[in-house]
Amino acid sequence: MGLCTTTSRAFKGWSSSCRIWRSKPGATTLGTRRGSPPPSSTSLMLSFPRSRPATFIIIPPDSSLKLPDKACSPLVRISTFYAKILRDYGIIFYLMFKICRFSAIFDEFQLLKIYIGRRFMKAKLQLKHYTVMLIRDPRQSVLRLRIPVLVMLATPLLFAAACAWAYYSTYHAVSAKRTSQELQTALNEQTRIYESNVSGRDMTIDHLQEELLRLSQQAGELDERMNEIRRLEEEMQRLVGMGPGSSEPAAVQPGDGDAATGIGGTSRAITQQDTDELIAKTTDHYNTILNSMESLYTQLNETKSRVVEQQSRLAHTPSIWPVDSRTITSPFGMRRDPFTLSMVYHSGLDIGAKSGAAVYATADGTVSSTGYDSYHGNNIVIDHGNGLKTWYMHLSKIGVSKGEGIAKGQEIGLVGSTGRSTGPHLHYEVLKDNKSVDPNTYLKGARKDE
DSSP states (O other), X not given: OOOOOOOXXXXXXXXXXXXXXXXXXXXXXXXXXXXXXXXXXXXXXXXXXXXXXXXXXXXXXOTTOOOOTTOOOHHHHHHHHHHHHHHHHHHHHHHHHHHHTTSSHHHHHHHHHHHHHHHHHHHHHHOOEEEEEEEOOTTSOEEEEEEEHHHHHHHHHHHHHHHHHHHHHHHHHHHHHHHHHHHHHHHXXXXXXXXXXXXXXXXXXXHHHHHHHHHHHHHHHHHHHHHHHHHHHHHHHHHTTOOOOSOOOXXXXXXXXXXXXXXXXXXXXXXXXXXHHHHHHHHHHHHHHHHHHHHHHHHHHHHHHHHHHHHHHHHTSOOSOSSSOOEEEEOSEEEEOTTTOOEEEEOSEEEEOOTTOEEEOSSSEEEEEEEEETTTEEEEEEEEXXXXXXXXXXEEEEOOOTTOEEOTTOEEEEEBOOSSOSSSEEEEEEEETTEEEOTXXXXXXXXXXX
8 A cells, every 4th residue: 555645635625635645666546535445557537526426436547657656636547638638749749730831841741750650659559449437326337438539639629620620710701701791881982973874874864855855945046046137237237228138038937916825735755756856956057047146247247348438438428418508599500601791601609698608518538638829719629539629719718738647527718709709608619520410419418427
């Protein structure tokens, strides 16, 4: 019998304690308080409280397993055993890590082969199995469970592999769920953007349709204005004495009254075909208007040139009375000479006026000559261009000089009775291509202030 040490202090509240026997040097035996003989090999018994009906005993058959002399705790013994296992697996994992890094492959592989061979051959020879004894009751038989060493060795690896697989599966599931959530979020965002774009495009299409309809209406209004401009252009041509231009006939306008304002009919949604037809119609309408505007622009330019030319011709054509008086004392044509009383040809028009009354130029022009002679007295000749000249005679005073530009209605002198004259009057004469013509044709309906 060996030395027995009681370890009841290690497990308070237990019904029985553990004892250690030393049957031979280096061998340690753990038994019950009842003094049962120690087994031939080292054994470990765990005694549970009385409330628990069973006691587990783990018997490692390895005689080389040695525990500290003063440590009989099962937890210490189990920890020591698994420490050796972890040491062996640690060395194996280290060698495999070195091999995987491709450094000294041959030496590391040989060392791993030798180490594994020695350890597991020894385990095969010495550690064949573990025996678990289940004591249900002191009066009942003991149940024995034999566990192979390989199972004990593989259990940590399987547990680690299961933990790794569980971690990988959990991580993969969480990652997949996170990725799915991100994709769903991105899909929702893209859907929102797409719906926003579709809504914006619908609004844009509606706005464009409204603008197209408005432009179509404006095209009709513009066409009406163009017709009005054509009519005004024709009226202007008639006013300036020209024939109507080659403008197109005006469009038929609706008459006044209730008949032109009534609307009705059924309505339906606008289709793409309706929009295309309206676009084509509006485009053709605008093209027609643009062509008409170009033609009208050309006609208006021509009319403008004619009007400017007409205005210039009118401005340079004698068309007003040269004095405020309208009293004609001697007409144009045949008359009896006041001095000789013989029939002579009178080349001008004598207009009676007070001495010193203002004399006006009857058209724009340039003073071609001024002077005095015994027959015409003080006289002025104004050249109006286009072969027209006017001659003002018997003036008491000349107010312009030769070469001076004259405007229609400008005062050029004063009425007098110089030269061959019987009293104050103005001899007014109009020459066309240096030939005297009747001034009355230029004085009809004319006034000095027009």
